[in-house]
Amino acid sequence: MKVLVLHGPNLDRLGKRQPHIYGHQTLADIEENLRRRGEELGLEVESRQSNAESQLIDWAHEAADQHxxxxxxxxxxxxxSVALRDALVELNDEGNHGFVEVHLSNIHAREEFRHHSYLSPIARGVIAGLGAHGYVLALEYVAAQVESAAAAGN
Structure with a gap:
């Protein structure tokens, strides 16, 4: 099973941009760690990053089509982004596995405007404030969900 990991705007700057908030790991470090953990869990992890909302929407559509x-x-x-939300909601349709929202920082402990997420109400789960480890926890959750669905014949 392939798991698509999407990184939005400015995440290509990890390790350089505000390391006191986002940590010192680069995006490449995070992606390599996820790839290795995915192999251990029997999952193929493909990571993609874009600063363009439209590209993230296209990738969400691809993930929905490929389940x-x-x-x-x-x-x-x-x-x-209501548009990104509208694309991601399709991942909750029957036959799909949904999505997990991850944030490196605790968005609820930051500026007021960061406290609202258009995506959280439709996500299978939200992990915030655990740094790069949040991605690993999300991957482990996805592995458990995929295994559970397979055992149930879905």
């Missing part, structure tokens, strides 16, 4: 579970850190689009 791939998604882990997404939408960055600032979390708080602004």
């Amino acid at each position: 791939w579970p998604v882990i997404i850190n939408p960055g600032g689009l979390t708080h602004t």
Whole structure:
């Protein structure tokens, strides 16, 4: 099973941009760690990053069509994008595995405008504030969900 990990705007700057908030790991570090953990869990992890909302929407459509579970850190689009929400909701349709929303920082302990997510109400789960480890926890959750669905014959 392939798991698509999507990284939104500015996440290509990890390790350089505000490391006191987002940590010192680069996006490449996070992706490599996820790939290795995915292998241990029997999952193929494919990571993609874009600063363009439209690209993230296209990838969400692809994941829905291919029935791939998604882990997404939408960055600032979390708080602004109804269009991304509309694309991700399709991942909850029958035959799909949904998505997990991940944030490196605790968005609820930051500026007021970051407290609202358009995506959280439709996500299978939300992990925030655990740094890069949040991605690993999301992947482990997805693995358990895929295994449970397979055992149930779905």
